[in-house]
Amino acid sequence: MSRDSGKFSWRVGAIAFVFLLLTAPANAEQPKTEGVYRNPLLYSDYSDPDVIRAGSNYYLIASSFHFVPGLPILQSPDLIHWTIVGHALPRIPFGPAYDMAGGNRYGRGVWAPSIRQHDGLFYIYFPTPDEGIFVTTAAKITGPWSTPVAVISGPGLEDPCPFWDEDGKAYLVHSVYGAGPLILHRMAPDGKSVLDQGKVIVRDPESLPTLEGPKFYKRNGYYYIFAPFGGVGTGSQVVLRSRSIDGPYEHRVVLAQGTTDVNGPHQGGYVETPDGQAWFIHFHSSGAHGRIVYLEPMRWENDWPVIGEAAPGAEAGQPVASWPFPHYAGAPSHQHPQTSDEFSASQLSPQWEWNHNPDNAHWSLTARPGFLRLMPMKAGDLLSARNTLTQQMQDKSLEFTARLDLQGMRDGMHAGIAILEKSASGLQVVEADGKRTLTLFTKSNVVEGPAVTGQTIELRLRVDRDTVSYSYSIDEGKSFQAFGETIPITFSWWKGSRPSLFTYSTGDPDGGYADFDWVHYLSRDQSAHQ
Template structure:
């Protein structure tokens, strides 16, 4: 859907036009690996791979389910995995991630594809966010992190704590090494590096939508730290460019990966050139030479060796493998009986699991199978066969956010109907408005949503796969809590007996 590689030795931003917020990355040999926030979605902690920092593929997740398991068996919008950090240390990959309600965890693996260790609580407490480990040349280990004001009652500071050498627990209460209250409100997301005798803490400030990228430096790890704004929006169209990762190529080029907030499309990933001037990083293009860069839109690709295939994180799924594609995530820790693939039939069966009694709409339904919006414009189409058992069984296609819209088959009075549901302010518990589109002609249906610029969505349906009927009106997608809108599949019930109905999904295609 999106091709950041222009095929002529240049790239265009964003390099990942999908909601991989708070990116952090590391290079190991000639391979780059990126992780991002995943909040309440499961599996969590997505891992992406690239050879050239432009063409990225999704290769796995480090967190199959979130802990505590019972807590995340219910939908926890905006909670869970916040901004993580990935490092490669002594031939092992380490990922540190914060849960703002429980503390900072660590998981590690000898191979990037796992298996990943069970998460270890490195620093417990409410409001601890955005961790980054650092192993110094003298063998000492540290953990830098920030605080979430919503939990801790304070924000805009960076704290440094000693860790044991294994990186499994902090050893002290920590020391404030930088206070951003005077010039850098909402300072967060610190990363830590060392270069030419300086300790560097790149950190975003000013808020997601309108902020800037800060760099802190000191000859002493505990400071005092000098500050400098090294990138902001300037004259570009890239709002709030900040929070990310400094990486270098095997040939010594420096680059910076960060996100940009695009509302319903989420927080997409940009790549910026990075230079050093007087031992300060300059990120983006510095046309006036003041040491503060602005984001590039088109730029020469990193020099990383042979040309790489033009790829993007996976989007479509034919459901012809044992596991569904890596792009799919549930709204909560999944149960084994929610779904399974049938390789011989090339389908995925979603069971019409009864929705929790506490739900007012689909906002808090855990068994929604969703993926990120992959571009500004796309069409998602799915073919499914509906086999209900009980009154109120329903299955269909959904665009999910704080407002949502769904198109589905529903079983009522021994008849299958087609309905559209729209819910405004779903996050506030508002009721879904349903519109009947008549009796379905059978159990098979082709359901489609076309997403246009501005996240405007046009739904349509077919009963033969060729002739589609547009549904009047448009729905404008909204972001979720700290995330972009998502598109995907669901099957639900409102009753429970000794078995459940289902929908067999033949395929899900993004075009």
């Protein structure tokens, strides 16, 4: 898409750079900059983010890998306060392993996507490393989204981004598994198929190793590709530009770690406010919390972007710790991604994602109104169980508490809360020989606790940075008893660790069920934006 930008005058102050907009239309409502935001913008694993503005709203999408529904969509009126408005992929329809039949797809599924609006439709392009590059479309951001169409079939492709030029011609740029080179295709005008075998337009393994995640833009007659290089934990952000879409492209590093502790700041999208103020959203890899989201101010100098905090004349900036809010003329927003749930609605709230495609015959919000009922399937452990329900951590430190009704438990059943990752741990009630016992499990150990004689129990996990601890209450939450030691948690399958609800059975699961009354999420951090 063609983009125009206003001209900005910048001054370096003692604390931050301050934008001074010079070209706002005379008849526009005066934009406001109220307050200062602090990075990270979202302390949550919205990995490989892309962002657009449609009218007065901003929309952000992220990679979702094996989690279902996939392709979460967040909305913001001001680039600062975000909420989840849905998902673009209700199931991953690419083979039985996504149903955990004959294997699993942990770490596969939906990788880095891109979102654009063109000719009255929203387009989301996404790759799966084993099946190809796909597109789904919708007239409204909340859907319904079309069944994914294979734009290019076959394994080994990643990170697609479309582009429609002023002459109506459509293009697709993408990388390959392992990152680099960048390949350009002509596309059909409807964006649903490619018209050629593709042409390598950027290959520079010495200067730009691990080049991936390209995002295409056009401004002042230049074609721009914003792309990360150097790897998730240590890389930087580069911008390539050319007068011809086919290249050759020159490049410049525009965002790097600098003197900050934000390692590998890169991979994201460029967006402008309605009055032309430029911003860049990207991720930073933060241990067990995954790839969390940062917002950087951006300016143009000599038709090159400079991102983040940079002295006059510098080509590359570094991530900002805080900055004045983007220009925004609307009412103040205090929205945030959803977390707690009373399970009182007829559909799951949008923060929830299953560990793979769910078996919809084994969960219900209507069998007992006001409760989430999970009906176990046979499995040997948590990582081989279906219908584990997860949500992302939204804070560095948090508490996640669930009230579990045990009246439907049967012999062989396990039910409880967990941190889902490759070394999963959790606190569960296990029924064997008609008796219920509270146990704490890790990857290598199971610790048996007290007998559970009541009908209900409250289970709690507390995350502090990259550790989790567990506790429980048998007196309706009046007091909680710690259980076990603090346990490390880890970044797994390219995603952050996740609080989860689960049940499975090592025996005959017929007739059993676990009823979750509610989940209460409590941030232990101070608000980043209020």
